[in-house]
Amino acid sequence: MNKTRKLLFRVGAVLLLVLIAGLMFIVGRGHTVYLDNKTLEYEGQTYSALYKIEILKNGEKVAKLNKRERGMATNIGQTCKLTLVITKEKKGAEETQEIELKLPYSMDGIIINLPGYLSGLPEDAYLTEFVSTAETETAPEEEINTDEFGFSSDMDAPPEG
C-alpha cells in the first residue's frame, strides 16, 4: 500500500511537471511582429497606406509609423493586443482602435499589413511570414565576453567552423 502510494505520488509529480512544461511551451511562444503601414494590392484592389499610425502595447508606445514605414513589437503567446492611434489623412482627426491579432504558432517573425488588416481583409492578405536574411549569412561570430567575472575560462571554447 505504502509502495503503491509512493509510486502514485511520483507518477503524479512527473505528470504535473510534464503538464506545466506543455503549458509553458504553448503560452511562452515568442513572436516578433512587424507592423507595416504600406499600400497593399489584393485581388485587384488597392488598400492605401494611412497618414500616421501610433502603436501602443500594454500602454507603452512601440512604434510610430508614417506612410511606407515598418515598426516592430515582441509578443509572448498567440494573441497580440495592440492599441492603434490612427490618423488617416494629414491634419485629420485621431482615431483610437484596439486590435487583437491571432498569431500562428509556427512563425517566429510575422509581418502584419495594417491597412489590409484595418480594411477587414482575410488573414492570408495581411499576414505573411518574415524570413530573416541572417539565416543565410555565414559571417563569423563576434567574440563577446559574457562572463560576469570578466576573464576567460580554463576550459577554452572550441573554434567555430
Place this chain on the structure above:
Amino acid sequence: MKNKSFGTKLLTFVRDNTVPIMFVLICVFCIPLSGFSFSYLLNEIITRMGRNIFLILALLIPIMSGMGLNFGMTLGAMAGEIALIFVSDWQIWGIPGVVLAMILSIPISVLLGAFCGKILNMAKGREMITSYIISFFMNGIYQLIVLYMMGAIIPIKHFSVKLPRGYGIRNTVSLLNMRQCLDNLLAVRVGGVKIPVLTFLIIGVLCLFIVWFRKTKLGQDMRAVGQDMNVARDAGINVERTRIISIIISTVLAGFGMVIYLQNMGNIATYSSHSQIGMFCIAALLVGGASVDKASIGNVFLGVILFHTMFIVAPKAGAQITGDSMIGEYFRVFVSYGVITLSLIMYETKKRRQKSQMGLQLQQEQMEEAAK
C-alpha cells in the same frame, strides 16, 4: 582570569573566522579607493545576490552529507544550459521560458547527479578532487553534444542558436527575450536601488526548503552519514543511496540556479558559462565562513556579499593604487583560488590539531589509569 578567557574566546573567534575577517578588511580597504557611490555598490551587490545565491545554496546539501564542496555542481550548470539552448531554439520567451528551462533541466540533472554520486561513492574520502575531475570529464561530453550532435542528431533549427555550418551551437546564445524577466517582475526601487523581489522570494523558498529538509528523515540520515559513515551504516542507513540522493538534489538545484543566473546575464556563453561557476560559488561560500564539513545559509549570504564586493571594487581599487586595472583583475582571480586553498589548509590543520588533542587526552587518561 576573566580577561584571559575573553582573549582566548577572541583568539578562537579570529581563528575560526579568518577568511571572512580577511575579506572584511580587504573590502574596508578597497571600497574608499574604488570611489564607487554607496547606491551603486548596493545596486551591484543586490543584483549579484539575486544572480548567485541560488547556485551557492545548492552546495549546502552535499556538505551536510559529508561529501565536502561539490565541484560537480558544474554538471547541474551544464544541464541548465542545455535546457536553455532548447528553450531558445523553440523560442519560448519570458517567465514561461525560465520555468520550461528549469523543468527540462531536471531529468538531465538527475541523470548527471546519479552518475556523479555513483562515482563519488567509489571514491569515498576523495570526493572533492573526484567531483572536480568529473566536471572536466563531463565538460568534454557536453562539448561533444553541443558542438557536434546538436543540429546534426538532436534537432536544433533556429538560426540564432545553430552555427551557420548546419550543426553545433553558437559561442553565444542570446537570452534577450527572457533577460531579467524574473528580476523585473515584482521589482521594487528603493532610493535608486532595484530589489528583485521575486528572485529573493524564490531564494527564500529554497532557504525554507533547506531548513525543512534538515529536519526530515532523509535530512537526518544525511547528517548522520556526514558525521560518521560507519556508525550511520550500523544504524541501518543506506549510506550509498543517501549520498547519491544528496548529490542529485545538489545537481538539480544547481541546474535551477544556472537558469536563474543566465536569465539575469541575458546570454549563454555556450562553451564556458559553466566551467568556472563551481569554483566561484565554492569560493564565495568559503569567504562566508563555511568549511569543508560545515556550512549554513548565513555563510552563503555573507559570502556572496563579501566576495562580490571584492569583485566589484578590486579592479577600480587596483587601478587607483597601481595605475593599471589589470592588477585588480589578477588580484581577484588570485584571491578566488587563494581562498579555496587557504580554507582547505585550515580545514586540514584543524582536523590534525583535533586528532592530536584527542591523542593527548587519551594518553593522559591511560597514564592516570596506570597510576591508579
